[in-house]
Amino acid sequence: MIPPDDTKSEMEAFEAYLKEKNLKITSQRMLVAQKIFSTHSHFTAEGLLDEFKDQRDLISKATIYRIISIMVEAGLLQEHDFGKDYKYYEHIIGHEHHDHIICVQCGRIVEFMDKNIEDLQKQAAESKGFQITGHSLNIYGSCNNISVCEFNPANKK
Amino acid sequence: MIPPDDTKSEMEAFEAYLKEKNLKITSQRMLVAQKIFSTHSHFTAEGLLDEFKDQRDLISKATIYRIISIMVEAGLLQEHDFGKDYKYYEHIIGHEHHDHIICVQCGRIVEFMDKNIEDLQKQAAESKGFQITGHSLNIYGSCNNISVCEFNPANKK
DNA sequence: GTTTGTGCAAATCATTTGCACCGCG
DNA sequence: CGCGGTGCAAATGATTTGCACAAAC
Numbered sequence: 001m002i003p004p005d006d007t008k009s010e011m012e013a014f015e016a017y018l019k020e021k022n023l024k025i026t027s028q029r030m031l032v033a034q035k036i037f038s039t040h041s042h043f044t045a046e047g048l049l050d051e052f053k054d055q056r057d058l059i060s061k062a063t064i065y066r067i068i069s070i071m072v073e074a075g076l077l078q079e080h081d082f083g084k085d086y087k088y089y090e091h092i093i094g095h096e097h098h099d100h101i102i103c104v105q106c107g108r109i110v111e112f113m114d115k116n117i118e119d120l121q122k123q124a125a126e127s128k129g130f131q132i133t134g135h136s137l138n139i140y141g142s143c144n145n146i147s148v149c150e151f152n153p154a155n156k157k
Numbered sequence: 158m159i160p161p162d163d164t165k166s167e168m169e170a171f172e173a174y175l176k177e178k179n180l181k182i183t184s185q186r187m188l189v190a191q192k193i194f195s196t197h198s199h200f201t202a203e204g205l206l207d208e209f210k211d212q213r214d215l216i217s218k219a220t221i222y223r224i225i226s227i228m229v230e231a232g233l234l235q236e237h238d239f240g241k242d243y244k245y246y247e248h249i250i251g252h253e254h255h256d257h258i259i260c261v262q263c264g265r266i267v268e269f270m271d272k273n274i275e276d277l278q279k280q281a282a283e284s285k286g287f288q289i290t291g292h293s294l295n296i297y298g299s300c301n302n303i304s305v306c307e308f309n310p311a312n313k314k
Numbered sequence: 315g316t317t318t319g320t321g322c323a324a325a326t327c328a329t330t331t332g333c334a335c336c337g338c339g
Numbered sequence: 340c341g342c343g344g345t346g347c348a349a350a351t352g353a354t355t356t357g358c359a360c361a362a363a364c
Contacts, residue, residue: 024318024363045354060321065354081238083293085329086353101287112281120274121296128267130258130298136240137294139278141287181338181343202329217346222329242354243328319362324355331350338343 007037010076010093017074028059032067042080042088042109082109082138099137108143164194167233167250174231185216189224199237199245199266239266239295256294265300 014033018025035051036043045064052059068089071077080088082102088109098113117137125132171190175182192208193200202221209216225246228234237245239259245266255270274294282289 022318026319026363028320062322062355063320066319069355081240083238101282101285103287104290110285110287112285114277114281117274117277117281120271120277121294124269124271124274125258125296125298128258128269128300130260130267130296130300132296132298133261134298135294135296137278137292139282139287139289139292141282141289141291143285143287179343183338183344185345219330219347220345223344226330315364317363320360322358322360324357326355327353329351331348333347333349334345336343336345339341 007034010037010091013093014071014074014076017076018070023070028063029067029070032059032064033071036071036077036089036091037093039091042090044086044088046086048089080138081136083140099139101139101141103143104140105142110143164191167194167248170250171228171231171233174233175227180227185220186224186227189216189221190228193228193234193246193248194250196248199247201243201245203243205246237295238293240297256296258296258298260300261297262299267300 011030011033014029015025017023018029031052032048035048045061045068048068049059049061049064052064068077071091072079072089076092077089078092080090080100082088082100096113098111099117101110101112102108103110121135121137122132168187168190171186171194172182174180175186188209189205192205202218202225205225206216206218206221209221225234228248229236229246233249234246235249237247237257239245239257253270255268256274258267258269259265260267278292278294279289
């Protein structure tokens with residue numbers, strides 16, 4: 001389906017990290033990383049697992065979670081909390097920093113980035129005596145084309 | 158400890174909501190609401206439960222969760238996700254809208270509010286075709302007085 | 315060959331729920 | 340009374356972990 005496009009440099013970064021940490025390069029790690037780097041959207045652990053359902057028994061749920069954890073640790077994957085009881089992830093390389101708008105009706109996730117907001121956040125934190133290490137800004141709202149939204153489960157197939 | 162200060166109007170709002178929804182006014186609901194309205198900080202379900210540990214068996218864990226749920230539904234309590242695997246809450250009446258800065262070292266939570274950020278968020282969402290229903294902005298950083306921070310577990314007693 | 319990884323099933327942990335009994339209205 | 344509320348213990352669901360076997364180096 002998705003061609004193993006420009007994931008080379010990302011795969012190399014991952015392998016470099018594994019070597020640096022004396023972790024082994026296994027087929028599962030390579031397959032999962034390949035899949036993640038070629039997915040240009042937000043995904044969940046469960047969703048990632050499903051991607052391997054066809055090649056049944058290829059990669060277990062525990063391993064998926066363990067690999068995700070390593071990649072987050074490596075700084076290659078960002079974890080997001082969008083108010084659900086499971087986490088979302090997206091790979092970082094090649095993606096500029098951005099925040100998210102989540103449609104409360106259909107679940108669609110749109111990215112945006114506003115330099116002014118970033119600057120004001122920095123100011124706000126510093127004025128309270130904090131040094132920023134990160135932030136999470138999620139805007140919830142309704143996208144105005146629910147009836148046609150391809151992400152709306154109600155509109156599936 | 159905390160005097161049952163200015164919680165009258167808030168208790169009235171809660172009772173009004175219960176009546177409106179044909180829900181009953183029970184001693185548990187009144188006690189929990191009273192405790193919540195007189196707590197001017199962020200708390201967790203578990204922490205709230207602890208507040209009743211002395212009057213042992215007075216209120217069960219299940220009831221705490223059920224009452225919190227009603228109060229969130231009533232719009233009297235706001236739910237927050239600060240990246241932990243449990244939720245934080247704070248009561249709304251008498252509290253202007255604000256966002257949060259969380260110290261990654263000691264867990265201290267500081268509130269702030271920046272009208273410019275709010276406006277820019279609205280603009281950003283609208284430019285993507287969304288109508289905002291809410292947002293969550295959490296800034297993570299380190300407060301620069303860890304060694305004396307009263308909220309730092311390491312500094313307890 | 316060791317050490318680290320994987321799969322499986324069982325364990326966690328916050329939160330939710332089924333059910334029998336209890337108390338508000 | 341009658342229905343919603345409560346407590347308890349068991350269920351849930353995402354994520355984690357212990358352990359025996361396998362694969363990487």
